[in-house]
Amino acid sequence: MERGWRTPLLLVVLALAAVGCAAPGTSPSPAGSRLVYGLTLAPSGIDPHIDVSSELGIPLSSVYDTLVYRSEEGEFLPMLAESWDVSEDGTVYTFRLRRGIRFHDGTDFDAAAVKRTLDRVADPNTGSRKAVVLLGPYEGCRVLDQYTLAVYLREPFAPLLDSFSQVYLAPASPAALDRWGDEYQFHQVGTGPYMMRDYAPNDHLTLVRNPAYVPPPGIFRHEGLPEAGEVEFRFLVEPAIRLLALEAGDADVVGEIPPQDAARIETSEDLYLVPTRIPGLPLVGFLNTTAFPTDDLDVRRALVLGADRTQLVRTVFGDYSPVAVGPLSHNHTHYSSAVEALYPEADVQQAAALLEEAGWTMADDGLRYRDGQPLQLQAYVMTWGLVPEVAELLQAQWRALGVDLVLNEVTFTAALAAVAENRHNLIFWSEPGTDGDLLRSFFHTESIGVRNWSRVSSPELDALLDQARAEGDPQRRAELYGRAQTLIMEEALILPIRDYVNLNGVRRCVSDLRFDSRGWFPVLHDLRLSGSCR
């Protein structure tokens, strides 16, 4: 968008002013080191032990410290746990906890508090949606002494440390859990650098600095207490408004800036851009292996080869997102570069040859047919994350190949209904996550009916994913996930599109904004303010 809107805008302004619109002075500016952080989705609930969204973690990862901390290099560092051992068979994790830590309500942090948190997550009555999944084959835990805790598993589960580094399993004050019950989400009490002050659903959430915070060694770059005394989170759900809110000074940091607005930020004097790569499942299109005509491997391979993914990504997402090459993003710990060789670039000729071989011949109308049936695919398109734009461009690209892609724009629930009836050929999704076990929830036979939208059931792939889940040796795990990725691409189960990059717009008064290893969660502790923000 260029400056062209200014003239008509001026007319509108004049017209409105003419009909009597008053113009008071400038906005009130409360003093102090206050930061306003724009969130892009209003979560339906923000109890970390129950709810799902990444947006809840953006504020709450500063309210809670976790047992272990995952560094940007993927290493696990002591945070609330001083040290830990894993039993030989991988089923018992023993954590020795730091002493002298207090929750925000003044109560002591100890092994009983961790047990109370895990019991809460595992209790079916709590209705945990995400945390309970992170616990995997959790059996129970036992307090060995005041500062030592053993966690028992039914079978080895290598992702457990990664799970314990996430806010969803962060220890909460037992006193607060008891006191607030179902209303705990409004009164959360952790041990982190910020304390929750208030939460008004759909409107705002405010954190204040924890004056008693003692940072664990070796995690933060900034010593002592965080600089911002108060951080207010607001929900800017409408993408078109995010940049405007930054420009208006309503917010100092806003995530998920649409790519077309990012260029304007880069030329702005008051703002700058912090693109953050989110590790996990990139934006991909799942190709259904059990519905005609994508049940044919040649067709699926032709579709992947016939899509010019570079053009797709550059057109829709600009220069900010890497083109995805497989089921894990380039910056994922378990990413395997072996997949890069499989579909190095678009090859329409080879794609056409594959389709010819499979019996799909081009007719006069520019579409391919076999036995009188057109090569038609049903795509289910949800309206988030520029997916409709991707789908439309893909439709045009595949059309040149003789493929008719039918786009059905639907809600997530309606898309899942189509999946349940096996009506889909293509469905788009992306998912953040730092452990390779993420692949299991998309490609394991057991995940059919949940998120295995390719509906793939491959004993070989299942075995790789099962072994990797149980494998204690990181090197060996990475190899197993590497083979799984190659297999997924050889079977053309997905069309990889782009590695997810969160474009954060930041006002110049804010510096040292960085994100943790998951990309979504800002390290508020390290953030600096030059004082001119508010």
Next chain:
Amino acid sequence: MRPAQIPRRLAGLSLSLLAVVTAVFLMMRALPGDPVEAMLAEAGAPPEQVQLWRRRYGLDRSLAIQYVLYLGSLARGDLGESILYRRPVTTLIGEQFPSTAALSLAAFAVALVLGGSLGMAGALGRGTPLDWLSRLLAVGSVSLPTYWTGILAVMAFSAGLRWFPASGEGSWRHLVLPALTLGLASAGVVARVTRVAVLEAASSPHVQVARSKGLPDGLLLVRHVLRNAAPTVVTLLGLQAGFLLAGTAITETVFSRRGVGRLLVQAVVTKDYPLAQGCIMFAALTYTLANAISDVAAAWLDPRVREP
């Protein structure tokens, strides 16, 4: 409306509410998909959990039983628990309603003042450039989508001039742009109807007679013309209440405000039955109430309506 009419009115109101409740109940179920499955798929949870959740929300029972149970809990004033938010629907609506009420009332005032004065100006200065301008603005305001005018208002008055905040709530200043955006769309209709009503009233025989008796223009306008035009405008405003309720959903999204409109959109998208049913029923109640108020006001203003 005479006191004797009240029971009949109330019976009619209950019947229409029951019709709304039933229609919404059936429509929500006719939408494709299952909210519990969607929730689990989003979290990547194993399928065993589905049954647990379905039982919790009574979704494992037959449609007829669900309907009867729902009516039963409605009779007790219980709107159920939202699947999405895991909290009572009445609490959620109660939390979000003040914002919607503030927005609707402010927009209503904008529509009344802006539309009313535009329409009057047009009628009194009939044929003059002022009339043309008022009609142009009236047509413009109804044809512009709320979403577009909202974003334009933010560009101009927040990002550009920095007069008002672009989003959120907290002070009257936060209310100005959303109320103008929403009110503007309604003002066009009000202006058009006011213009016609005032012209009609001005040309009625008794106004002609009063004018011929030498009544001053100001008194004539207030005592006769406006008095006669008001009932039409008030009835229209009652109908506009429905429009405002619908318009809040978009306005609340654009300006990142809380509100029942946004809650309803979320509920429908995620197929959160209890929440969607609760919001729509609440909207229907508000709408009926607004209409009843406008009827009473119109009757008070115009004795003819009071006749049986």
